[in-house]
Amino acid sequence: MKRIPSSLFFAAVLLAYACGSSTPSSDPEPSENDPSENEPGESEPEDPFYVLCGTLPTPDGGSTYAAIEPEISSDIDIDVAQTLEIPGFGACLPGAGGTGTIFTASGAGPIFSKWNVRADGSFEEAGRVSFANLGVQSTRTAISGTHFISETKAYFLDSDSQQLIVWNPDALEIVGTISLAPLLSLGPEGSLPEFATAIGVDDQVLILGGFADLTTTYATEGIAVGFIDPTTDTFSSTSYDPSCGNVGSPQVYPDGTIYLASNARMADAYYLGEENAFAPCLARILPGETEVDTSFTRPLEALTGTALTANLLRGPGLSGFVAAYDETIIPIDPMNVLRQIPSWRLYSVDDITAGEGATVTVVDGLAPSSPLFRTGFSTDGRTLVPVFSDDFGETLVFDITDGSAEDPLFFTPGVLRAIIEVAPEPQPSTAPDVTPSLLGPGLGSNPWPSGSNPGGAS
Numbered sequence: 314m315k316r317i318p319s320s321l322f323f324a325a326v327l328l329a330y331a332c333g334s335s336t337p338s339s340d341p342e343p344s345e346n347d348p349s350e351n352e353p354g355e356s357e358p359e360d361p362f363y364v365l366c367g368t369l370p371t372p373d374g375g376s377t378y379a380a381i382e383p384e385i386s387s388d389i390d391i392d393v394a395q396t397l398e399i400p401g402f403g404a405c406l407p408g409a410g411g412t413g414t415i416f417t418a419s420g421a422g423p424i425f426s427k428w429n430v431r432a433d434g435s436f437e438e439a440g441r442v443s444f445a446n447l448g449v450q451s452t453r454t455a456i457s458g459t460h461f462i463s464e465t466k467a468y469f470l471d472s473d474s475q476q477l478i479v480w481n482p483d484a485l486e487i488v489g490t491i492s493l494a495p496l497l498s499l500g501p502e503g504s505l506p507e508f509a510t511a512i513g514v515d516d517q518v519l520i521l522g523g524f525a526d527l528t529t530t531y532a533t534e535g536i537a538v539g540f541i542d543p544t545t546d547t548f549s550s551t552s553y554d555p556s557c558g559n560v561g562s563p564q565v566y567p568d569g570t571i572y573l574a575s576n577a578r579m580a581d582a583y584y585l586g587e588e589n590a591f592a593p594c595l596a597r598i599l600p601g602e603t604e605v606d607t608s609f610t611r612p613l614e615a616l617t618g619t620a621l622t623a624n625l626l627r628g629p630g631l632s633g634f635v636a637a638y639d640e641t642i643i644p645i646d647p648m649n650v651l652r653q654i655p656s657w658r659l660y661s662v663d664d665i666t667a668g669e670g671a672t673v674t675v676v677d678g679l680a681p682s683s684p685l686f687r688t689g690f691s692t693d694g695r696t697l698v699p700v701f702s703d704d705f706g707e708t709l710v711f712d713i714t715d716g717s718a719e720d721p722l723f724f725t726p727g728v729l730r731a732i733i734e735v736a737p738e739p740q741p742s743t744a745p746d747v748t749p750s751l752l753g754p755g756l757g758s759n760p761w762p763s764g765s766n767p768g769g770a771s
Contacts (some may be wrong), residue, residue, distance in 0.1 A: 592614065657684045
């Protein structure tokens, strides 16, 4: 491996969304279009907006906000008092194809709320759907487990009740359910299945999961892969691969290949010799295939030289970013939970498929931190990573596309969890002003209780 020495690092890695920026002005620039060409009763079209979703620490846990920004830039300056409130550790989800709507879920309950993003920069609630009658108690898997097929069809994967819920985002109605039973039986005997990921792949929906060891709570080796055919709402294929496991958020590369990397939880357990833990690894599913490519799977250690390597965030081309523990910063203490220790650096890898032949460089400009929070954002050809303050009261966002990080691009209150590009709904020219639900003052900056996980990652 060719190692290029550098300096500092960061904290998190993973998850791809779209991107966003700063609050729209109340006096937008005049459009170049002739207003007379617009449809009667509608204002002229606006450029896409971005919705930034973050969670603030509060004495009773957390409160989440959604802010509208016209672009992703250093001009972002979020006033929490002027944002949409989502109770608890909430989630913001893009509708189908950026069609002018977002969905929110509080995490603590079984309800999704629908919001129109208006051309005047406000939110308008458009209804709710509850999954309570299906036995759903929480929407904690909403971010990774929700996929929109179209404006009239979506899926929500509820890991707790082990079912995939089919629902209509337009009518806000439940259509049906799909049992995960074909996948549940694939894992090792006596293990607990964990399914929390649903993403669109071509014209199907990919369900990814793993299996936890009941005695140690660490995931055992193996990846369960299922593909759902949306035309029949049935599994078109299921498979199990024992060569890798405990993978985090899938990263879909430009050629359609899906790369899967073990997360820091498994790196921690393996390095400290926990029972049933295995070496962190990198796996892939090739375009058009329905199973893990067993000829490719390799240890992440081949990239960085340490078994304490985890996570993957997509970069341009075949490049990517992984996190690895640096013992020169804080020596390893077997009594510590290593994934919580701020001694991890972020590495830029020029070709994630090259193994020991890859050029691996420490991302310069990011302070060492923990890889606990699996968040990263890919948009407009840029790779953005968030760095959270010690009390979770602020997020600094860095553009690391070129493999380095200078000054933060912007900062947000709390823990930034999503950036979504949205085409706004036209606002009727005769409609009264729409006032969004607002977060009030007094949310405070108290940190989460010790041991909590505001990023929702392991």
